[in-house]
Amino acid sequence: MNYDVIIIGAGPGGIFSAYELTLINPQLKIAVFESGHALDKRHCPIDGDKIKSCISCKTCSVMSGFGGAGAFSDGKYNITNAFGGTLYEYIGKQQALDLMHYVDGINMRYGGEGTRLYSTTGSKFKKECIQHDLHLLDASVRHLGTDINYIVLENIYNELKDKTDFFFDTPVETVKKMDKGYVIVTNDGEYFCERCIISVGRSGSKWMEKVCRALEIPTKSNRVDLGVRVELPAEVFSHLTDELYESKIVCRTNTYGDKVRTFCMNPRGAVVAENTNGIITVNGHSYEDPARHTDNTNFALLVSQHFSEPFKDSNGYGESIARLSNMLGGGVLVQRFGDLTRGRRSTQQRIDEAFIIPTLKATPGDLSLVLPKRILDGIIEMIYALDKVAPGTANDDTLLYGVEVKFYNMEVAVNADLECCHENLYVIGDGSGITHSLSHASASGVHVARKIIEKMK
Numbered sequence: 507m508n509y510d511v512i513i514i515g516a517g518p519g520g521i522f523s524a525y526e527l528t529l530i531n532p533q534l535k536i537a538v539f540e541s542g543h544a545l546d547k548r549h550c551p552i553d554g555d556k557i558k559s560c561i562s563c564k565t566c567s568v569m570s571g572f573g574g575a576g577a578f579s580d581g582k583y584n585i586t587n588a589f590g591g592t593l594y595e596y597i598g599k600q601q602a603l604d605l606m607h608y609v610d611g612i613n614m615r616y617g618g619e620g621t622r623l624y625s626t627t628g629s630k631f632k633k634e635c636i637q638h639d640l641h642l643l644d645a646s647v648r649h650l651g652t653d654i655n656y657i658v659l660e661n662i663y664n665e666l667k668d669k670t671d672f673f674f675d676t677p678v679e680t681v682k683k684m685d686k687g688y689v690i691v692t693n694d695g696e697y698f699c700e701r702c703i704i705s706v707g708r709s710g711s712k713w714m715e716k717v718c719r720a721l722e723i724p725t726k727s728n729r730v731d732l733g734v735r736v737e738l739p740a741e742v743f744s745h746l747t748d749e750l751y752e753s754k755i756v757c758r759t760n761t762y763g764d765k766v767r768t769f770c771m772n773p774r775g776a777v778v779a780e781n782t783n784g785i786i787t788v789n790g791h792s793y794e795d796p797a798r799h800t801d802n803t804n805f806a807l808l809v810s811q812h813f814s815e816p817f818k819d820s821n822g823y824g825e826s827i828a829r830l831s832n833m834l835g836g837g838v839l840v841q842r843f844g845d846l847t848r849g850r851r852s853t854q855q856r857i858d859e860a861f862i863i864p865t866l867k868a869t870p871g872d873l874s875l876v877l878p879k880r881i882l883d884g885i886i887e888m889i890y891a892l893d894k895v896a897p898g899t900a901n902d903d904t905l906l907y908g909v910e911v912k913f914y915n916m917e918v919a920v921n922a923d924l925e926c927c928h929e930n931l932y933v934i935g936d937g938s939g940i941t942h943s944l945s946h947a948s949a950s951g952v953h954v955a956r957k958i959i960e961k962m963k
């Protein structure tokens with residue numbers, strides 16, 4: 507089979523490449539290969555009843571399939587260059603913002619209309635934070651919610667399915683470079699294309715490394731973010747979340763000078779387990795529908811670890827720490843903040859006696875046996891700092907789930923068109939190491955589609 511463009515990966519990056527390509531040139535023959543299932547077949551078997559924890563499915567429905575890692579996410583669509591990736595370094599700040607707004611407009615047309623766009627602009631919390639040496643980052647955030655996010659994806663899929671050949675449950679094994687174009691090898695056969703867009707996300711990070719080695723594409727990697735997910739009564743953060751929904755707050759610790767930041771805030775949401783390459787870590791989401799709200803708010807506290815030469819395996823370091831927590835807890839560990847500061851493990855009895863009901867069934871334990879001292883000290887310092895702008899954060903019953911790890915794909919060397927050293931081979935989205943969010947990944951998809959069409963003229 508011959509295609510004008512083959513896209514590998516049907517996450518936001520791949521979807522918006524396909525969307526823009528078919529919009530500008532409906533004559534193009536396009537195929538999308540996805541190792542996960544079609545959207546309606548994506549189901550995580552954890553039901554909290556018969557299956558309480560991850561059973562390591564062959565393909566993780568949380569991370570893979572149409573919609574990518576974002577399909578069951580909270581759908582927080584952040585329009586900003588302050589976090590979520592460094593796409594702006596390649597295409598310029600204004601262009602990056604314009605593309606994020608463009609995708610937001612598409613999401614609105616395909617089912618997201620009526621959802622709220624929050625903004626930090628002019629927020630009084632900025633001043634309040636600075637007074638306590640905390641720093642609120644600038645952003646606009648559209649909260650689609652897990653439910654509306656799904657509807658948007660369903661509608662976009664219905665729009666694309668007759669214009670694009672989708673191959674679900676079809677992982678691409680290798681990409682072979684030919685004289686003019688690429689051969690995409692799957693266990694179902696080989697497919698030829700003149701142009702190839704690789705958008706394999708975080709779940710495809712190991713595969714991406716393999717491809718880069720085989721095709722001698724230069725890469726660099728040196729960062730991993732480690733921390734915990736905090737869960738507390740929604741009232742503690744409601745003054746912030748009602749106005750801003752998500753607040754990205756950064757603090758520089760006194761002890762080590764490390765930056766600790768809040769990440770992925772889910773007002774009235776739920777904590778969830780996540781499986782990345784067989785390692786169970788923690789994450790969170792929330793629904794737009796008030797009927798599905800919980801009594802709790804959760805967010806991550808993360809500390810970035812940057813490594814210098816000769817150490818290269820920053821993700822391996824993060825994996826080892828996550829494995830340690832899996833070893834002790836059989837999955838995710840949970841500890842009350844009061845137990846952590848008193849130097850004792852949490853027990854099921856202490857969790858049961860707390861004034862907060864955990865939204866994730868996790869194993870009570872001791873995070874100080876898992877997280878390096880430097881990281882744990884930073885997290886404790888941040889909790890006390892946040893307690894000044896959101897009193898109650900440092901209460902004994904505040905729950906800490908571990909570990910939360912943000913793996914960063916190694917950064918693939920690409921030019922301003924997001925094309926690597928091989929002509930017509932593009933690497934975008936989280937798989938490129940350049941983006942780490944729905945908005946940046948989607949924007950990179952639109953950008954690359956426009957560049958391909960421009961080049962074809």
Ligand SMILES: Cc1cc2nc3c(=O)[nH]c(=O)nc-3n(C[C@H](O)[C@H](O)[C@H](O)COP(=O)(O)OP(=O)(O)OC[C@H]3O[C@@H](n4cnc5c(N)ncnc54)[C@H](O)[C@@H]3O)c2cc1C
Pocket residue numbers: 514515516517518519520539540541542568569570571572573574575576577578579580581582583584590676677678679705706707708709710713770780789790791934935936937941942943944945947948
């Ligand atoms: C639980 C959770 C919640 C999140 N919440 C948010 C949020 O609220 N806001 C936000 O901005 N971001 C959030 N994120 C991050 C966000 O989902 C990602 O940044 C985004 O999905 C990246 O898009 P992508 O297209 O680059 O990659 P992905 O979405 O990861 O998609 C890549 C796709 O490629 C497929 N693939 C991988 N390897 C191959 C192969 N060899 N062959 C074929 N297919 C392959 C994968 O199966 C996957 O479907 C969340 C992530 C998770 C896991």
